[in-house]
Amino acid sequence: MLDRSEEQHEVIRAEVRRLCDAYGNEYWRSLEPSTYPEEFVRELTTHGWLSALIPEEYGGGGLSLGGASVILEEIAASGGNPSACHAQMYVMGTLLRHGSEAQKQRYLPDVANGNMRLQAFGVTEPAAGSNTTAVQTRADRDGDTYRVNGQKVWTSRAEHSDLMVLLARTAPAGSGNDRLQGLSVFLIEMRNADGTLIDGLTINPISTMMNHSTTEVFFDDVVIPADSLIGVEGDGFRHILGGMNAERILIAAECIGDGRFFIERASAYARERVVFDRPIGQNQGVQFPLAKAHIQIEAANLMRWKAADLYDMGQPHGVEANMAKLLASEASWAAGNAAVDTHGGYGFATEYDIERKLRETRLYQVAPINNNLILAFVGQKCLNLPKSY
Numbered sequence: 001m002l003d004r005s006e007e008q009h010e011v012i013r014a015e016v017r018r019l020c021d022a023y024g025n026e027y028w029r030s031l032e033p034s035t036y037p038e039e040f041v042r043e044l045t046t047h048g049w050l051s052a053l054i055p056e057e058y059g060g061g062g063l064s065l066g067g068a069s070v071i072l073e074e075i076a077a078s079g080g081n082p083s084a085c086h087a088q089m090y091v092m093g094t095l096l097r098h099g100s101e102a103q104k105q106r107y108l109p110d111v112a113n114g115n116m117r118l119q120a121f122g123v124t125e126p127a128a129g130s131n132t133t134a135v136q137t138r139a140d141r142d143g144d145t146y147r148v149n150g151q152k153v154w155t156s157r158a159e160h161s162d163l164m165v166l167l168a169r170t171a172p173a174g175s176g177n178d179r180l181q182g183l184s185v186f187l188i189e190m191r192n193a194d195g196t197l198i199d200g201l202t203i204n205p206i207s208t209m210m211n212h213s214t215t216e217v218f219f220d221d222v223v224i225p226a227d228s229l230i231g232v233e234g235d236g237f238r239h240i241l242g243g244m245n246a247e248r249i250l251i252a253a254e255c256i257g258d259g260r261f262f263i264e265r266a267s268a269y270a271r272e273r274v275v276f277d278r279p280i281g282q283n284q285g286v287q288f289p290l291a292k293a294h295i296q297i298e299a300a301n302l303m304r305w306k307a308a309d310l311y312d313m314g315q316p317h318g319v320e321a322n323m324a325k326l327l328a329s330e331a332s333w334a335a336g337n338a339a340v341d342t343h344g345g346y347g348f349a350t351e352y353d354i355e356r357k358l359r360e361t362r363l364y365q366v367a368p369i370n371n372n373l374i375l376a377f378v379g380q381k382c383l384n385l386p387k388s389y
């Protein structure tokens with residue numbers, strides 16, 4: 001099914017919401033600070049939602065990016081945390097667009113039916129930071145294999161994944177536009193048949209302020225088959241760019257969902273909570289920040305759909321994807337802040353879930369790309385200002 005209409009999106013919305021309602025906010029709270037939502041992810045997989053972007057011929061749902069974004073938005077709006085599983089959607093584009101037919105046949109049906117989890121995206125490195133072209137992890141060709149050496153950081157869900165999409169250097173960096181060359185992208189089988197990690201691969205969890213299951217990953221002479229390479233050697237950075245734009249659109253949708261959660265909860269509370277003999281929502285000091293955040297969310301949502309529609313039509317969408325991510329991450333933060341103020345002291349109480357969701361949504365101003373870099377990109381691409389990064 002290729003969903004295009006709002007009616008089809010409403011069907012997705014309702015079905016995902018029904019599944020999420022079975023995992024109420026108590027469930028998400030009980031996982032704090034750092035337990036992975038194993039049952040929830042399994043159920044999403046069983047119902048086919050995590051294979052939304054895998055074409056039907058490989059056993060997936062064959063949805064558009066817009067349709068997939070509705071799934072993540074609804075999880076967030078229900079009070080859940082889609083970060084436990086969203087990578088399976090955003091790395092898919094790299095494999096679909098640049099993977100060989102043999103790679104797709106080999107992996108996609110198993111990912112679609114849940115036999116394999118494709119949840120790890122190894123790009124960021126400690127020394128490179130936001131400058132992705134400076135990554136130093138090397139993959140050196142050795143006969144029918146590559147030998148991988150180096151370190152990734154913030155590789156989320158690696159402990160809960162069987163496959164990793166990895167960006168590594170196969171040739172020295174050039175200069176100018178050529179600095180995009182020399183990086184290659186691989187699809188790595190991370191585990192042996194018994195589930196243990198392949199030789200040379202070490203994963204260490206990183207403790208964070210929200211439940212995110214993120215890690216650092218060390219490659220110590222990890223040997224992978226040469227046919228793990230996706231697409232053309234040296235073109236890896238360009239291959240993952242499309243996937244990164246998809247990720248930004250999906251994250252924007254998650255932030256829209258977070259924002260809806262905050263505004264719905266806070267508005268309900270503001271209608272019911274009576275202080276000085278009137279509902280607190282009657283005070284403009286309470287009402288206006290909520291109204292303003294609602295407006296910000298609605299505006300960000302328009303940009304999210306513009307970006308998703310352009311992506312699904314195969315048209316240039318990089319600027320819109322970036323703008324959607326920035327607007328949505330700022331809007332959800334404004335909504336979360338207003339929700340804390342509205343709840344007064346209870347905004348800080350774990351049982352209200354506002355503080356948990358506020359910690360979760362804060363991430364998206366920083367990752368998967370920080371908002372400063374989006375401003376730098378828009379300044380250069382849209383305003384013809386000198387490149388600053």
Ligand SMILES: Cc1cc2nc3c(=O)[nH]c(=O)nc-3n(C[C@H](O)[C@H](O)[C@H](O)COP(=O)(O)OP(=O)(O)OC[C@H]3O[C@@H](n4cnc5c(N)ncnc54)[C@H](O)[C@@H]3O)c2cc1C
Nearest residue numbers: 121122123124129130154155156367368369370372388389
């Ligand atoms: C919880 C979490 C999960 C993540 N998951 C993944 C994942 O699964 N896979 C993955 O590959 N990565 C992941 N990341 C990494 C994430 O994409 C990076 O943290 C992010 O891109 C920023 O990089 P950095 O942390 O190195 O910050 P830095 O690049 O060190 O930036 C630090 C600060 O400097 C500013 N700055 C830097 N350069 C400029 C400039 N030229 N102009 C203006 N400001 C600038 C930034 O805006 C930022 O405020 C994750 C990160 C987190 C925190």
